[in-house]
Amino acid sequence: MDAQPRTAPSTTAGDRASLVAFLDHQRGTLAMKCAGLTGDQLRRKAVPPSGLSLLGLVRHAVEVERIWFRLVWGGADIAPYWGPKRDGAYAEFDVQSADPDEALTAWQQECAHSRAVVEDATSLDATVRWRDETYSLRYIVTHMIEEYARHNGHADLLRERLDGSTGE
Numbered sequence: 001m002d003a004q005p006r007t008a009p010s011t012t013a014g015d016r017a018s019l020v021a022f023l024d025h026q027r028g029t030l031a032m033k034c035a036g037l038t039g040d041q042l043r044r045k046a047v048p049p050s051g052l053s054l055l056g057l058v059r060h061a062v063e064v065e066r067i068w069f070r071l072v073w074g075g076a077d078i079a080p081y082w083g084p085k086r087d088g089a090y091a092e093f094d095v096q097s098a099d100p101d102e103a104l105t106a107w108q109q110e111c112a113h114s115r116a117v118v119e120d121a122t123s124l125d126a127t128v129r130w131r132d133e134t135y136s137l138r139y140i141v142t143h144m145i146e147e148y149a150r151h152n153g154h155a156d157l158l159r160e161r162l163d164g165s166t167g168e
Contacts, residue, residue, distance in 0.1 A: 006032060016124055019141045020115070026148030027061075027111055033155035034058060034104075037162065043095045046161035051093055054158050057151050058103045059092035064147050065110035068140050069117045072130045081106060114144075 006028030009021035034042060034054050042055040062081050070076040082091040117137075124138035159165050 015138075016118075019124070019138070019145070020118055023141055023145050023148070024115075026145055026152060029152045030057065030061060030148060030155055033152065033159045037159075039100045041162050042100050043098065044162060046158045051089070052154055052158060053093070053095050054155060054162075055095045055098055055100055055103055056093040057155055057158075058100075058107050059095065059098065060090070060151065061148070062103065062106045062110050063090070063092050064144070065107070065114050068144060069110075069114040072135060073117060073128050073137065073140060075128070075130075 006025060007021070009018060009025055013021060037054065039055075042058075043053055045051055045053050059082055066078060066081060070078050080091060082094075085091060086094055118141060121137050124141065125136055127134050127136050129135075156166070
């Protein structure tokens with residue numbers, strides 16, 4: 001996977017611009033953690049006994065982007081991109097024969113869709129009702145920042161274990 005450009009968020013931006021920039025910064029961090037690795041390295045579960053891999057994290061990001069921006073916000077009737085759970089585990093983490101290029105392309109497409117959703121919304125205060133709960137777009141964007149930040153911590157450990165790379 002190639003590194004995506006990563007821009008530091010503005011220290012003076014307004015609410016929407018700041019949240020969008022922080023989300024894109026987190027997306028860029030995950031891409032950076034995967035950059036320059038082979039398919040085998042991306043598939044490797046580098047911190048036993050955990051089943052996490054960098055490729056699994058990218059595929060999980062595809063699912064999370066789809067769930068929040070297509071299913072919850074958009075109301076689309078979608079099935080999991082990588083298929084249903086297998087043996088009780090989410091399919092996106094089953095990466096033994098997964099194609100890294102397919103995952104990266106799907107992730108880039110979902111991120112582009114999510115960016116368009118946020119850009120087209122009139123306000124971060126806009127809401128949607130899903131499964132007896134009301135969500136604002138602000139909540140969804142903030143949750144996505146949290147989701148990426150948590151998994152980027154995992155990505156740091158995986159990358160360090162693979163080739164010793166650390167930091168930002």
